[in-house]
Amino acid sequence: MTTPNLALPLxxxxxxxxxxxHNEALRALDALVQLSVRTxxxxxxxxxxxxxxxxxVAPAASGAWAGAEGAIAAFQDGSWSxxxxxxxxxxxxxxxxxxxxxxxxxxxxxxxxxxxxxxxGVNTLADAVxxxxxxxxxxxxxxxxxxxxxxxxxxxxxxxxxxxxxxLVFQTGYxxxxxxxxxxxxxxxxxxxxxxxxWHEALRADRHSGAVSIPVGLSDIGGFPTAxxxxxxxxxxxxxxxxxxxxxxxxxxxxxxxxxxxDVGADSSGTIERSDEVPAGQGLLYSMAVDxxxxxxxxxxxxxxxxxxxxxxFEGKQVTLSLWVKGPVGAQAKxxxxxxxxxxxxxxxxQRIVNTQTIPAGPSSWFGLLRQPDMVGRYLVTGxxxxxxxxATPFEFKHPALDLALCRRxxxxxxxxxxxxxxxxxMRVTPVQSGSGPYAYSAEI
Numbered sequence: 453m454t455t456p457n458l459a460l461p462l463x464x465x466x467x468x469x470x471x472x473x474h475n476e477a478l479r480a481l482d483a484l485v486q487l488s489v490r491t492x493x494x495x496x497x498x499x500x501x502x503x504x505x506x507x508x509v510a511p512a513a514s515g516a517w518a519g520a521e522g523a524i525a526a527f528q529d530g531s532w533s534x535x536x537x538x539x540x541x542x543x544x545x546x547x548x549x550x551x552x553x554x555x556x557x558x559x560x561x562x563x564x565x566x567x568x569x570x571x572x573g574v575n576t577l578a579d580a581v582x583x584x585x586x587x588x589x590x591x592x593x594x595x596x597x598x599x600x601x602x603x604x605x606x607x608x609x610x611x612x613x614x615x616x617x618x619x620l621v622f623q624t625g626y627x628x629x630x631x632x633x634x635x636x637x638x639x640x641x642x643x644x645x646x647x648x649x650x651w652h653e654a655l656r657a658d659r660h661s662g663a664v665s666i667p668v669g670l671s672d673i674g675g676f677p678t679a680x681x682x683x684x685x686x687x688x689x690x691x692x693x694x695x696x697x698x699x700x701x702x703x704x705x706x707x708x709x710x711x712x713x714x715d716v717g718a719d720s721s722g723t724i725e726r727s728d729e730v731p732a733g734q735g736l737l738y739s740m741a742v743d744x745x746x747x748x749x750x751x752x753x754x755x756x757x758x759x760x761x762x763x764x765x766f767e768g769k770q771v772t773l774s775l776w777v778k779g780p781v782g783a784q785a786k787x788x789x790x791x792x793x794x795x796x797x798x799x800x801x802x803q804r805i806v807n808t809q810t811i812p813a814g815p816s817s818w819f820g821l822l823r824q825p826d827m828v829g830r831y832l833v834t835g836x837x838x839x840x841x842x843x844a845t846p847f848e849f850k851h852p853a854l855d856l857a858l859c860r861r862x863x864x865x866x867x868x869x870x871x872x873x874x875x876x877x878x879m880r881v882t883p884v885q886s887g888s889g890p891y892a893y894s895a896e897i
Contacts, residue, residue: 460477460480460481461473461476461477461480479526479528479529479533480533480535482504482526482528483506483524483526483528483533483535484524484535484541487506487524487541487542487543487544488506488543488544488546489506489507489508489524489543489544489545489546490505490506490507490546490547491507491508491545491546491547491548492507492508492509492510492545492548492552492559493510493547493579493580494507494509494510495509495510495511495512495513495514495517495521496513496514496515496517497515497516497517497525497527497532501527502527503527503528503529503530504526504527504528505526505527506524506525506526506527507524507525507526508522508523508524508525508543508545508552508559509521509522509523509524509525509534516532517532517534520534522537522554522558522559523535523536523537524536524537524543537554537559538554538556539554539555539556540553540554541553541554542554542562543559548570548571549570550562550570550571561573570583571583571584571585572584572585573585573586574586574587574588575587575588593605593607609633611634614634614637614638615636615637616636617633617634617635617636618633618634618635619631619632619633619634619635620632620633623648627645627647627648628645628648628651629644629645629646629648630642630643630644630645631643631644631645631651638659639656639657639658639659640656640657640659641653641655641656641657642654642655642656652667653667654666654667655667667843681848681850682839682840682845682848683837683838683839683847683848683850684758684766684771684838684839684840685756685819685836685837685838686709686710686756686855686858686859687708687709687710687711687855687858687859688775688834688835688836688837688847689736689737689738689834689835689836689847689849690708690711690726690738690739690740690833690834691737691738691852691855692708692709692710692852692855692856692859693708693709693726693738694709694859698723698724698725699721699722699723699724700713700720700721700722700723700724700752707724707740707754708724708726708740709859710756710858710859711740711754711755711756711821712754712755712756712757713752713753713754713755714752714753714754714755720744720746720747720748720752721744721745721746722742722743722744722745722746722828723742723743724740724741724742724743725740725741725743726738726739726740726741727739727740727741727832729741729778729832730776730834731776731778731802731804731834731835732802734776734835734847735847735849736776736834736835736847738834739776739778739832739833739834740754740832740833740834741830741831741832742754742822742830742831742832742833743829743830743831744825744827744828744829744830744831745828746828747825747826747827747828751823751824752823752824753785753786753820753821753822753823753824754820754821754822754823754833755818755819755820755821756818756819756836757817757818758817758818758819758838766811766840767811767812767813767817768810768811768812768813769810769811769840770808770809770810770811770840770841770842771789771808771809771810771811771838771839771840771841772806772807772808772837772838772839772841772842772843772844773787773788773789773793773805773806773807773808773809773819773836773837773838774804774805774806774807774835774836774837774839774844774847775787775804775805775821775833775834775835775836775837776802776803776804776805776833776834776835777796777798777802777803777804777805777821777822777831777832777833778798778800778801778802778803778831778832779798779800779825779827779829779830779831779832780798780800780827780828780829780830780831781798781799781800782797782798782827783797783798783825783826783827783829783831784796784797784798784825784826784827785798785821785822785823785824785825785826785831786820786822786823786824787805787807787819787820787821787822787823788807788809788819788820788823789807789809789811789817789818789819789820789838790809790811790812790817790818790819791820792809792810792812793807793809793820793823794807795824798831802832804835804844806844808842808844819836819838821833821836835847
């Protein structure tokens with residue numbers, strides 16, 4: 453038999469070893485009267501509990517507490533005693549410095565004066581980190597029309613120091629997808645993430661001047677850019693092609709406008725033409741198709757030179773070359789910025805190559821494609837972009853008329869050598885088309 457409220461064991465008449473029952477009742481009283489627990493955040497017993505220590509078992513209990521979620525666990529005489537609470541029982545939680553009550557289903561906080569409240573949970577349980585937690589389809593903050601107030605309303609996020617973070621984070625499935633605030637500084641920044649781990653800064657407003665910067669550039673509208681030109685490459689989408697299919701000329705020759713074949717040995721052969729085979733979903737319309745039928749012994753490839761005025765601005769700075777390529781399975785070729793680059797192994801399908809390098813000092817600079825391929829076959833290149841910094845952003849589509857104008861203007865005058873250092877005048881003063889017509893302009897231009 454037990455008592456009706458605390459379920460204390462009763463001593464029966466003529467019972468042997470009455471002290472056992474009596475001591476059991478005293479242990480229960482010691483555990484439950486003036487109830488104060490260490491914490492309610494543990495689901496498994498601590499490794500070295502102190503004699504008499506009491507806990508409220510957290511969800512997903514295990515070990516000696518398995519199945520005792522919400523119960524009171526007391527460590528007595530070297531073992532655990534578990535007591536099921538009854539509605540109305542109260543307990544002081546030491547690590548929260550607050551009182552809670554069992555309502556028959558769950559423990560709830562009890563505060564005589566809610567100002568200040570240690571934690572507040574609305575339809576969910578607040579914790580040590582999220583001291584205010586709300587589960588609701590909507591949350592309303594309104595101006596004060598009771599006191600009455602001023603009619604204004606303002607939400608303030610205050611951080612300790614500039615290097616800290618004050619931000620609003622938007623999540624999907626508890627994974628971050630967007631952040632607005634001052635993270636790691638006092639400039640306002642807008643960031644986005646595809647997975648909660650990798651973040652991209654989309655917008656930044658300078659706290660001193662109010663100037664707004666767009667680190668990765670603006671998306672295009674209708675296929676054309678909305679601002680700026682971050683891509684140093686001209687005709688990177690191979691949309692300007694005034695010569696048609698051509699062979700591999702020895703040591704020289706522009707094919708697609710701005711793209712020059714260099715160092716082709718006499719024993720190399722093949723053709724270069726524009727193709728409509730492009731990577732899916734990138735908005736690209738054309739690619740450069742190089743069909744190699746024989747490989748020579750010379751170091752050859754396809755190159756575009758950076759205009760000296762452009763190059764000088766970026767000398768000694770990091771630039772990133774990115775492009776889409778496709779080639780025979782197992783083949784290798786090099787992609788570089790003025791001889792600094794990497795060999796890429798082709799997979800047989802479209803793949804994006806990214807190469808970040810520092811532009812070295814010198815009279816000129818270039819970036820090279822498909823250098824030293826080690827296998828005959830068909831190679832495709834498109835979406836070539838060279839930009840300042842070490843982040844490869846999506847390909848920037850320039851208006852075709854702009855690329856055409858750049859192709860017409862850009863013309864290097866070479867003296868007796870193919871070496872870029874041996875220029876006999878740099879840029880022509882009068883715009884001259886590269887190559888010697890006739891020119892077949894596309895109907896779209």
